Structures are given as C-alpha cells and as structure tokens.
Amino acid sequence: MNVLDIKELREDLGKRIIDGVEKLGREVNVATVRVGENAGDISYEKAVKNNCAKLNITCDQIVLEEGENEKLIQTIKELNETHDGILMFRPLKDKKLEKEIQYIIAPEKDIDAMGMVNLGKVLAAEEDAYYPATARAVVEIVKYYNFDVKNVVIVNRSLVLGKPLFNMLIKENKTVTMCHSRTEDIKSFTKNADLVVTAVGKAKMFDDSYFTEDSYVVDVGVSLDENGKLSGDVNPEVNVKVLANSVGKITTRVLLLQMVEGALNRQ
Numbered sequence: 001m002n003v004l005d006i007k008e009l010r011e012d013l014g015k016r017i018i019d020g021v022e023k024l025g026r027e028v029n030v031a032t033v034r035v036g037e038n039a040g041d042i043s044y045e046k047a048v049k050n051n052c053a054k055l056n057i058t059c060d061q062i063v064l065e066e067g068e069n070e071k072l073i074q075t076i077k078e079l080n081e082t083h084d085g086i087l088m089f090r091p092l093k094d095k096k097l098e099k100e101i102q103y104i105i106a107p108e109k110d111i112d113a114m115g116m117v118n119l120g121k122v123l124a125a126e127e128d129a130y131y132p133a134t135a136r137a138v139v140e141i142v143k144y145y146n147f148d149v150k151n152v153v154i155v156n157r158s159l160v161l162g163k164p165l166f167n168m169l170i171k172e173n174k175t176v177t178m179c180h181s182r183t184e185d186i187k188s189f190t191k192n193a194d195l196v197v198t199a200v201g202k203a204k205m206f207d208d209s210y211f212t213e214d215s216y217v218v219d220v221g222v223s224l225d226e227n228g229k230l231s232g233d234v235n236p237e238v239n240v241k242v243l244a245n246s247v248g249k250i251t252t253r254v255l256l257l258q259m260v261e262g263a264l265n266r267q
C-alpha cells in the first residue's frame, strides 16, 4: 500500500493562486451555479467555497431549482459579464439544457472547459485553453511527482475526464489507451500499463488483479460503498508502486488556478 500524500502539490497550487491574485491587484470573483440537490455537486460547492476563503478569492454561489431553464440561461449570461470564472456543476439532468449552456457560457469565463470553444482548444492543444479541472489535476499529479511512465490506460471516456485527458497525455508524449464500460477484459489492458487512471464510479472495483507491483494508479472515481460511505474506484489496500487518490483536493485548486492564470493572461 503506497498511497501518495498530495498535500505538497495542494499547497504549491495554493501559493501559485495567492501570488496570482496579488499580481492581479484587484478583487477576483468566481461564481458556482448548482441546479438541484445532487450530493456530489453540493460537496464540490462546499470545497470551492472553503478554498476561496483561504485563497483570497470572492465566491458567489447560485442555486436554482430544476425546471428554471430561462432563469439559468439568464444567470449564465449575467455571470459572463460580472465574474472572472463560472463553474456550473455537471451533469444536468436536462441534457438539452446543458448543451445549450455549452454555447452560451463565455469561453474566457468557462474555467472548467464545459463549452465548445474550450473543448475544441483542448483537442487542438492550444496554449490558452481552460482544461476540465479533474483532467488537469491528473496531469499535475503525474508531473509534480515525476511518475516514471510511458504507457497510460484511462478507464473512462467522458468529456469531463477521459477524452480531454487522452489529448493532454498525448501532448506529454505518453502512449495512451482508452478503455470504457464496453471494453472487454479491462484487466488485460490495465495489467500492461505503467499508469492506470480510473473513473468508473464503482466503489473499490479495482483490486490487485488489475495491477502489478510496479503500477502507478490515479483513482478519480467517487461513489458510495455498501455502507453508504464515499469511496474511490480502487481498493486503497492494493499492492502497487504508487496510488494517488483524493484527486478532488487537486481538482478544486486547479480550477481556481486556471481562473487566475486566465485573468492574468487577459490583463
């Protein structure tokens, strides 16, 4: 069991955020937008608020009820003008509405890269893109802790994680394989990878049979286990070289860092 302590990276990101805010020399404000009462959204909302309080960022939190579609669209349009960054929690239950927002959110305020412009920039490996924060968190962990890896397997194909991460790791000269829920014999891929990134949302699904002693593993999954407790995809007892979990701690700070960097670049 070799669970990575990611405190140092978290603190490093915190310093970079505080420095950036100071350089900007003005109030920096983020807005979160939540629709409905999803538990994952609520925990992320709290995490953003707590981090902002520590990092000298003003945070406004907007909560709407499901069905308030016009109000949501109006809200995003207003926040485009008033805030440095907008984080709308995803997925929305209303897929059509979420699609609509992807075209309405201003690219320079879209700090979690949900909109079409930033997603296109990620695919094109543009320098000034915002990246989906979780995907960038994985890359930051791999780089900061010098994971000595060439072949990566990602078990996820979403727009929030798998697809952007695939492109970001290609840019880092990794050889990347994407597995997903319809992949046959996932173990045959993960066993042969240097690094496995998991995000399937099945508590403790990945045990030793998926890895070797030399595997690096980044566990992005969050779900409830049989006792109703929050759990990752990977059993924390696995015998691997390095297991990074608690990626959420890095995600929150990467999100805020991207916002500050974006504001500095535009200044």
Ligand SMILES: Nc1nc(=O)c2c([nH]1)NC[C@@H]1CN(c3ccc(C(=O)N[C@@H](CCC(=O)O)C(=O)O)cc3)C=[N+]21
Binding pocket: 040, 041, 043, 044, 047, 048, 051, 087, 088, 089, 090, 091, 112, 114, 133, 134, 246, 247, 248, 249, 250, 251, 252, 253
């Ligand atoms: N557009 C969008 N992007 C997301 O990335 C996204 C989302 N919607 N909807 C909800 C899920 C859930 N999620 C969390 C991230 C951090 C914590 C969290 O609690 N972070 C703590 C640490 C938690 C820990 O101890 O591991 C912190 O930053 O201090 C929780 C949940 C992001 N998601």
